[in-house]
Amino acid sequence: MKELKLIGIVGAGQMGRGIAQVAAQNGFEVKIFDVSKDGLQFALNFIHQQLKSGAEKGKWSEAQEMEARKKINPAYQLSELKNCQLVIEAASENKKIKFEIFKDLDNVVDAGCLLVSNTSSISITEIGAQTKRPHLVAGMHFMNPVPVMKLVEGIRGLETSEETFSTIEAVALKMGKVFIKANDLPGFAVNRILMPMINEAIYALYEGVASARDIDQAMKLGTNQPMGPFELADFIGLDTCLAIMEVLHEGLGDSKYRPCPLLKKYVLAGRMGKKCKRGFYDYASIN
Numbered sequence: 169m170k171e172l173k174l175i176g177i178v179g180a181g182q183m184g185r186g187i188a189q190v191a192a193q194n195g196f197e198v199k200i201f202d203v204s205k206d207g208l209q210f211a212l213n214f215i216h217q218q219l220k221s222g223a224e225k226g227k228w229s230e231a232q233e234m235e236a237r238k239k240i241n242p243a244y245q246l247s248e249l250k251n252c253q254l255v256i257e258a259a260s261e262n263k264k265i266k267f268e269i270f271k272d273l274d275n276v277v278d279a280g281c282l283l284v285s286n287t288s289s290i291s292i293t294e295i296g297a298q299t300k301r302p303h304l305v306a307g308m309h310f311m312n313p314v315p316v317m318k319l320v321e322g323i324r325g326l327e328t329s330e331e332t333f334s335t336i337e338a339v340a341l342k343m344g345k346v347f348i349k350a351n352d353l354p355g356f357a358v359n360r361i362l363m364p365m366i367n368e369a370i371y372a373l374y375e376g377v378a379s380a381r382d383i384d385q386a387m388k389l390g391t392n393q394p395m396g397p398f399e400l401a402d403f404i405g406l407d408t409c410l411a412i413m414e415v416l417h418e419g420l421g422d423s424k425y426r427p428c429p430l431l432k433k434y435v436l437a438g439r440m441g442k443k444c445k446r447g448f449y450d451y452a453s454i455n
């Protein structure tokens with residue numbers, strides 16, 4: 169298995185910045201790129217803040233905080249990821265955007281560099297086919313918030329080599345995560361099960377079974393989930409939930425996966441969840 173030191177990250181949103189933080193705290197050098205310079209700066213500030221507050225709470229030492237900070241560097245051009253041995257893409261859950269990124273990465277990074285997507289539902293086989301190195305392409309699906317959630321779902325595309333897959337497993341373990349292996353089918357393991365549950369909760373609201381708040385209480389207190397389905401949907405982003413349901417519906421061709429019209433309506437209205445301060449709940453008063 170290849171020894172990996174330098175990881176590139178494409179996309180500095182909530183997933184990319186979380187992956188960068190966890191990678192740096194577990195000994196990897198990190199270069200993080202985003203098309204938005206402001207977005208990149210926001211992510212770096214956010215990571216620094218997270219590292220500082222963890223040190224203040226005694227989760228790690230101040231020296232470890234500083235060491236992790238030093239390991240994360242911004243990249244202002246995709247080509248600055250050239251020397252990375254692994255690049256993890258964590259851009260928007262949009263096929264067109266991801267395909268473009270993989271085509272561009274394939275042209276700029278070294279020949280042996282592994283290219284990994286943090287996609288929550290898009291086919292790894294199809295992403296790999298955008299490159300001339302599909303054997304070096306795999307999925308590493310991190311959960312949000314990355315520093316807290318223990319799981320990485322590893323996804324093997326049709327052409328992913330054994331060596332690539334065992335390397336990403338080793339990287340996930342070095343990051344302190346638990347790795348499960350999933351095959352490349354729509355939604356993989358987590359979202360094949362989680363999203364229909366969230367979608368069903370939205371149907372229950374739509375059909376008047378109970379209010380969003382009561383359904384959340386029911387699932388939290390009745391089934392011991394840390395967040396109810398509406399809180400979780402707002403946390404993930406309703407646009408992401410809809411995109412995943414559409415992949416399940418289209419990819420599996422079964423009407424049981426059809427996205428609830430109410431979910432579509434919220435997305436059309438721009439109520440995307442916590443990041444927009446409005447989803448099933450109102451977050452206007454929260455910073």
Ligand code: CAA
Nearest residue numbers: 218225288310311312313314315316317359394395400404
């Ligand atoms: N980054 C880093 N740490 C965070 C964090 C973040 N964004 N959010 C919370 N934390 C930490 C807090 O610092 C706190 O740590 P300490 O206890 O050590 O101080 C700890 O997590 C608990 O936080 P809080 O007390 O503020 O809040 P909580 O107890 O309500 O927990 C939660 C928050 C961890 C998010 C919890 O509600 C939870 O586990 N929710 C479910 C999350 C989940 O299911 N995620 C998966 C979504 S699916 C997905 O990501 C895949 C996909 O493709 C859609």
